[in-house]
Amino acid sequence: MLKHYETVFIATPVLSDSQVKEAVKKYRNFITENKGVIVHEEDWGMKKLAYPIQKKTTGFYHLFEFQAEPTFIEKLEVQYRRDERIIRYLTFSMDKHAVAYAEKRRTLRVEKNAEKTEKIFKKEEE
Numbered sequence: 001m002l003k004h005y006e007t008v009f010i011a012t013p014v015l016s017d018s019q020v021k022e023a024v025k026k027y028r029n030f031i032t033e034n035k036g037v038i039v040h041e042e043d044w045g046m047k048k049l050a051y052p053i054q055k056k057t058t059g060f061y062h063l064f065e066f067q068a069e070p071t072f073i074e075k076l077e078v079q080y081r082r083d084e085r086i087i088r089y090l091t092f093s094m095d096k097h098a099v100a101y102a103e104k105r106r107t108l109r110v111e112k113n114a115e116k117t118e119k120i121f122k123k124e125e126e
Contacts, residue, residue, distance in 0.1 A: 006094055008089065034072050
C-alpha cells in the first residue's frame with residue numbers, strides 16, 4: 001500500500017544551477033523508478049540556513065510530496081547520505097490532516113498567483 005510522504009533536501013550552495021537541477025532530476029527519477037508517485041514538487045531556491053552546516057550558511061532547498069511504499073524511504077535516505085551534494089534532508093510520513101493541509105496550501109498559492117496575474121493584466125489595460 002502506498003503511503004503519503006514529504007521530503008525536503010538542502011543541496012550545497014557551491015553548485016551551479018545546472019548541477020542543482022541535475023540533483024533534483026536524480027531524486028525525481030529515483031522516486032518514480034521505485035514505483036513512487038510524485039504528487040507535488042516545489043523549488044524553494046537558495047535560502048539562508050538557521051545555523052551553519054559544513055561551514056555553509058546557505059543552501060538550495062527542494063521539496064517533493066509523493067506516495068510510495070514504506071520500504072522505499074530507507075532507500076531514498078541512503079541515496080541522500082551517499083550524495084555529497086546534499087547537506088541535509090528530512091522525510092516524514094503525512095497523515096490525512098497533513099495531506100489535506102498540503103492540498104489547501106497549494107490551492108491558496110494557485111489562487112494568489114491568479115490574483116497577481118489578474119492585477120497585472122488590469123494595469124496593462126488601463
